[in-house]
Amino acid sequence: MSAGPDAAAAEIVVEGRVQGVGFREYTRRCAERLGVVGYVMNTHDGRVRIIAEGTRAAIEAMVPELRRGPRLGHVTRVSVAWRTPRGEFGGFGIRYPARDA
16 A cells, blocks of 8 residues: 555554464454555564554554454454554565564
8 A cells, every 4th residue: 555645554462362363364354354554463472463554444443353353362452553654565464573573
């Protein structure tokens, strides 16, 4: 997505039982369905970090789905920090901290 006039970006951190339950794949499918680009990755402290760019409406629509999470997960907290979009992503991917940190 290019950084147009309606572009938005957010860093979203999800806490709870969110690793080892398919949360990253769940997030990727959700983002692609909503037209959000960026990435999702596990953090070393057991949380999941998402960098999302798209329209503000699309990112806001993604947040309740992240709160729900995949069937095997249990989300206890979702925090959203709005950022300036950079327009650097061509899609939504899964990153692995050991390789992409």
